[in-house]
Amino acid sequence: MTAINSVTDLTLDGDVAVITLNSPPVNALSANVREGLFEGFKAAIADPAARSIVLICEGRTFIAGADITEFGGAMKGPSLQDVQDTMENSPKPVVAAIHGTALGGGLEVALVANYRVGVPSARFGLPEVNLGLLPGAGGTQRLPRVVGPEKALEMMTSGRHAPAKEALAMGLIDELVEEGKLKEGAIAFARKAVAEGRPLVKVRDNNSKVEAARGKPEIFAEFRKANARKFRGFLAPEYNIRCIEAAVNLPFAEGLGVERKLFGELMSGSQSAAQRYSFFAERQAQKIPDVADDTPLIPIKKVGVIGAGTMGGGISMNFANVGIAVVIVEQKQEPLDRGLATIRKNYERTAARGGITAAQVEERMALITGSLSMEDSFADVDLVIEAVFERMDIKKDIFTKLDAICKPGAILATNTSGLNIDEIASVTKRPEAVIGLHFFSPANVMKLLEIVRADHTSKSVIATSMKLAKQIGKVAALVGVCPGFVGNRILGARQREAQKLVLEGAMPWDVDRVLYDFGFPMGPFAMSDLAGLDIGWVKEKSNGATIRDVLCEADRRGQKTGAGYYDYDENRNANPSPFTEKVIHDFIVKSGANPRTIGDEEILERCIYPMINEGMKILEEGKAIRASDIDVVWQNGYGWPVYRGGPMWYGDQIGAAKVLAKMQEFQATMGDEFKPAAALEKLVADGKKFSDL
Numbered sequence: 001m002t003a004i005n006s007v008t009d010l011t012l013d014g015d016v017a018v019i020t021l022n023s024p025p026v027n028a029l030s031a032n033v034r035e036g037l038f039e040g041f042k043a044a045i046a047d048p049a050a051r052s053i054v055l056i057c058e059g060r061t062f063i064a065g066a067d068i069t070e071f072g073g074a075m076k077g078p079s080l081q082d083v084q085d086t087m088e089n090s091p092k093p094v095v096a097a098i099h100g101t102a103l104g105g106g107l108e109v110a111l112v113a114n115y116r117v118g119v120p121s122a123r124f125g126l127p128e129v130n131l132g133l134l135p136g137a138g139g140t141q142r143l144p145r146v147v148g149p150e151k152a153l154e155m156m157t158s159g160r161h162a163p164a165k166e167a168l169a170m171g172l173i174d175e176l177v178e179e180g181k182l183k184e185g186a187i188a189f190a191r192k193a194v195a196e197g198r199p200l201v202k203v204r205d206n207n208s209k210v211e212a213a214r215g216k217p218e219i220f221a222e223f224r225k226a227n228a229r230k231f232r233g234f235l236a237p238e239y240n241i242r243c244i245e246a247a248v249n250l251p252f253a254e255g256l257g258v259e260r261k262l263f264g265e266l267m268s269g270s271q272s273a274a275q276r277y278s279f280f281a282e283r284q285a286q287k288i289p290d291v292a293d294d295t296p297l298i299p300i301k302k303v304g305v306i307g308a309g310t311m312g313g314g315i316s317m318n319f320a321n322v323g324i325a326v327v328i329v330e331q332k333q334e335p336l337d338r339g340l341a342t343i344r345k346n347y348e349r350t351a352a353r354g355g356i357t358a359a360q361v362e363e364r365m366a367l368i369t370g371s372l373s374m375e376d377s378f379a380d381v382d383l384v385i386e387a388v389f390e391r392m393d394i395k396k397d398i399f400t401k402l403d404a405i406c407k408p409g410a411i412l413a414t415n416t417s418g419l420n421i422d423e424i425a426s427v428t429k430r431p432e433a434v435i436g437l438h439f440f441s442p443a444n445v446m447k448l449l450e451i452v453r454a455d456h457t458s459k460s461v462i463a464t465s466m467k468l469a470k471q472i473g474k475v476a477a478l479v480g481v482c483p484g485f486v487g488n489r490i491l492g493a494r495q496r497e498a499q500k501l502v503l504e505g506a507m508p509w510d511v512d513r514v515l516y517d518f519g520f521p522m523g524p525f526a527m528s529d530l531a532g533l534d535i536g537w538v539k540e541k542s543n544g545a546t547i548r549d550v551l552c553e554a555d556r557r558g559q560k561t562g563a564g565y566y567d568y569d570e571n572r573n574a575n576p577s578p579f580t581e582k583v584i585h586d587f588i589v590k591s592g593a594n595p596r597t598i599g600d601e602e603i604l605e606r607c608i609y610p611m612i613n614e615g616m617k618i619l620e621e622g623k624a625i626r627a628s629d630i631d632v633v634w635q636n637g638y639g640w641p642v643y644r645g646g647p648m649w650y651g652d653q654i655g656a657a658k659v660l661a662k663m664q665e666f667q668a669t670m671g672d673e674f675k676p677a678a679a680l681e682k683l684v685a686d687g688k689k690f691s692d693l
């Protein structure tokens with residue numbers, strides 16, 4: 001064995017040279033890895049005893065991409081292009097042996113090998129789009145040549161990781177190798193390639209699939225049209241599409257030129273900077289300073305859920321999806337049956353779309369049982385999640401019962417979206433077992449899990465909850481107990497301003513348009529119409545005191561009644577409503593004020609800056625660990641546009657000083673609701689950035 005450098009070895013297995021990379025955690029293409037590959041391939045090519053070359057990785061995965069931490073700095077050592085040129089021009093067959101994930105630059109390295117083999121659990125993708133980028137090492141020109149432009153469009157604009165079986169079917173790998181026997185399989189493949197005198201195929205020369213699509217611009221036009229909504233606001237999907245168009249219409253070398261130019265634009269732009277930040281923010285959020293990595297975990301084999309409504313059902317599906325048994329308790333048979341039927345319908349819809357198989361529907365349903373009795377069902381659960389009505393007395397009653405029923409060591413969780421969890425925990429004799437697991441509706445779809453740590457929650461319970469979140473595919477952020485926690489508390493700041501703006505003369509559709517154009521999927525008033533204006537509205541108590549009261553009293557309760565803030569046509573298209581406009585106008589006149597014209601800039605600043613300010617209050621109270629955790633919450637739970645990083649990241653783009661100055665100006669003219677957080681004043685005085693927190 002020859003050590004090429006600290007992360008690369010070269011060994012000879014008979015006449016096959018094996019280059020092994022070992023650069024934890026994910027063998028990313030750092031300067032060291034590039035050097036190892038460059039020198040390793042040169043040495044293998046020069047070794048007369050080697051007739052073929054296998055590239056394989058140690059650890060959990062094949063190369064998972066470029067080293068994202070290097071982006072934005074000066075590149076050291078050989079470039080990825082140098083590595084790829086050496087591999088692609090090798091006079092001996094090169095075989096990439098793939099396990100784990102071959103992603104981004106990793107797949108691009110594999111695509112300059114002559115052959116690729118992988119184990120059944122391996123996955124393949126070009127996920128750069130999720131970092132606001134495109135594959136910048138020839139992937140945009142090579143992938144369409146292997147899988148065809150249509151498939152490349154779908155893979156590159158979604159960033160999806162395709163499983164090995166699919167990769168084999170679409171020609172991305174040449175052979176599947178038995179799980180656990182990758183090295184032997186790859187060496188055997190390499191030997192066979194030599195023995196059979198197989199040609200040194202190069203993906204770059206394989207033009208048949210791109211040529212077949214030449215002169216068919218409709219492929220791209222239709223793809224853009226079909227995905228316009230999904231791609232709205234993002235640059236990277238469009239740039240990926242342009243590169244695939246170049247692959248179809250231009251010779252390989254010219255296509256590479258287009259790729260290089262567009263990659264450079266994205267890399268130096270603000271969207272990718274925000275998206276790369278988000279990648280690390282999500283991972284950072286997993287790290288809890290006072291909870292050590294080796295904190296003992298509580299094994300979770302069976303989960304109890306209280307409530308078979310939309311929330312309880314969605315929560316249950318998360319666990320069944322990963323093979324964890326769930327028992328759902330309801331008070332009456334009819335809502336229980338309805339809840340279970342809804343879960344089945346959801347799974348069947350996913351199956352009809354090809355997301356899971358019919359057998360998987362049955363497997364998952366078999367893991368979910370229903371019951372009318374906590375006493376009968378919860379004695380052996382490892383975790384119970386309460387998802388009932390948001391009322392403190394009901395929650396306390398449930399937790400008193402859970403304390404009596406559940407086994408010692410079980411985690412007792414509440415899905416409350418803002419009630420005081422310390423108060424809930426206080427009715428139990430084991431407050432250390434109590435935690436908030438705040439799912440977002442629909443709970444089987446939304447990525448965010450706000451994990452709420454109460455005063456006495458044990459580290460083990462926190463560590464287990466964080467791990468479980470990852471297991472069920474959620475993005476978790478740990479927050480502290482305060483009204484609304486992090487997400488809803490910041491939402492409250494925005495809602496307050498949205499309502500006030502309307503009472504000063506802005507129309508709901510003006511506010512919505514500004515926030516939609518900013519990148520939110522919808523504005524607050526459209527959102528209210530969708531959710532139903534009557535949530536929390538009580539007919540008997542309604543006295544026309546608010547705009548909402550008046551709208552609800554006129555049976556304008558949102559989309560479901562065909563009218564709310566907006567009027568809706570039969571296709572649920574929203575139109576500005578003269579009725580709402582008059583209601584608003586009457587309110588303003590009654591208050592003795594004059595409606596004024598409010599510009600888009602003021603709408604945006606009034607809605608967004610108080611959110612940033614609220615974020616600072618949350619940080620100063622220690623209810624979030626870091627500014628980036630707040631951004632994780634808002635991106636994954638509230639539709640904050642990913643390419644704008646999150647409220648705190650956005651604050652840095654605006655500049656903390658400007659945010660403070662505006663808050664002070666608003667405070668002077670509109671009152672103390674705009675009072676800047678002390679932490680914001682300090683941040684500016686110290687000349688620091690939000691991201692420093």
Ligand code: CAA
Pocket residue numbers: 025026028061064065066067068069080101103104105106108127128131133134135136137139280283284
């Ligand atoms: N560069 C640097 N660090 C990386 C990395 C990368 N490409 N990918 C992962 N890491 C780090 C993570 O930050 C994390 O570090 P910490 O433990 O310090 O938090 C660690 O590796 C493990 O990552 P995960 O927690 O995400 O582990 P996982 O097992 O859940 O997932 C993964 C593994 C699927 C590879 C996931 O990390 C991932 O999707 N990585 C990004 C892949 C990617 O986007 N590749 C393209 C890069 S851009 C590119 O390649 C441009 C080009 O064309 C040349």
